[in-house]
Amino acid sequence: MLQLTQLSVRLTGQTVLHGLDLASGPQGSITCLLGPNGCGKSTLLRTLAGQLAYGGSIRHASQPDWQHRYGTLPAKVAWLPQDCGSNSRLSAVEVVLLGKLQTLGWRVPAQLQQQARQQLAQLGLSAVAQQPLCQLSGGQRQMVFLAQALMREPSILLLDEPISALDLQHQQQVLALIEQQTRQRNMLTIMVLHDLNAARRYSQHCWLLQQGRVLVAGATAEVMTPALLSQLYHTPISSITADDGFALFYHGRHAQPA
Numbered sequence: 001m002l003q004l005t006q007l008s009v010r011l012t013g014q015t016v017l018h019g020l021d022l023a024s025g026p027q028g029s030i031t032c033l034l035g036p037n038g039c040g041k042s043t044l045l046r047t048l049a050g051q052l053a054y055g056g057s058i059r060h061a062s063q064p065d066w067q068h069r070y071g072t073l074p075a076k077v078a079w080l081p082q083d084c085g086s087n088s089r090l091s092a093v094e095v096v097l098l099g100k101l102q103t104l105g106w107r108v109p110a111q112l113q114q115q116a117r118q119q120l121a122q123l124g125l126s127a128v129a130q131q132p133l134c135q136l137s138g139g140q141r142q143m144v145f146l147a148q149a150l151m152r153e154p155s156i157l158l159l160d161e162p163i164s165a166l167d168l169q170h171q172q173q174v175l176a177l178i179e180q181q182t183r184q185r186n187m188l189t190i191m192v193l194h195d196l197n198a199a200r201r202y203s204q205h206c207w208l209l210q211q212g213r214v215l216v217a218g219a220t221a222e223v224m225t226p227a228l229l230s231q232l233y234h235t236p237i238s239s240i241t242a243d244d245g246f247a248l249f250y251h252g253r254h255a256q257p258a
């Protein structure tokens with residue numbers, strides 16, 4: 001579990017995150033970060049990834065030796081940024097192998113190449129494994145970088161809008177893979193999403209941010225209510241219950257029975 005205490009971030013003289021006190025879910029679970037555009041979600045994720053200077057503290061509750069500091073991606077952390085734009089001529093499989101950069105030498109062991117190909121195969125990308133990244137679509141690139149993040153075999157996985165460029169079928173495929181890998185590898189996954197229904201279905205814990213402050217945080221089932229989401233986004237949000245018991249959120253007021 002990550003414990004953030006009084007976490008503050010200033011960017012070019014402006015305070016963007018204002019003293020956040022937050023706890024993630026435990027290892028093996030997914031925490032979702034929700035909130036309107038500009039509320040500070042990416043800033044928070046970049047801070048966790050060691051990319052921004054901050055005040056306050058970031059600790060790992062069950063690993064007291066784990067150190068977090070500005071300037072380096074912390075050990076055992078993988079981060080998928082929001083913008084995966086890249087014109088690299090490296091092939092997809094080479095980009096995935098970069099997830100193992102620290103252990104790569106002049107020769108890439110066959111077992112690592114196999115592992116990289118498997119990561120791509122799990123995302124349905126085997127056919128483009130040898131294609132240069134610059135010749136892939138935006139959605140394919142997003143999945144290649146997700147494969148690279150998983151290749152690092154992190155214990156904390158930070159994902160900034162990992163399905164933003166994907167069609168509905170690929171969204172489900174990617175979220176199911178993230179869920180399965182989070183459990184199987186006992187990772188802690190922290191994920192920014194704009195899709196409320198995906199967040200409800202795939203996360204166990206939720207942080208709701210508003211203008212750089214915590215509106216509410218806790219178990220997803222308790223936090224993701226129409227009332228709190230309407231307050232968060234300043235617009236009416238209602239829900240119905242799907243066949244599988246999950247809430248399905250939609251924009252608008254719940255129709256009154258006739």
Ligand SMILES: Nc1ncnc2c1ncn2[C@@H]1O[C@H](COP(=O)(O)OP(=O)(O)OP(=O)(O)O)[C@@H](O)[C@H]1O
Nearest residue numbers: 011012014016035036037038039040041042043044
């Ligand atoms: N380099 C910067 N200097 C000053 N302010 C910045 C800088 N980068 C971002 N901001 C501001 O910080 C705030 C938070 O930005 P951030 O990208 O974290 O929002 P977000 O919640 O991820 O938004 P979105 O959902 O649109 O991706 C915004 O108001 C933004 O204008």
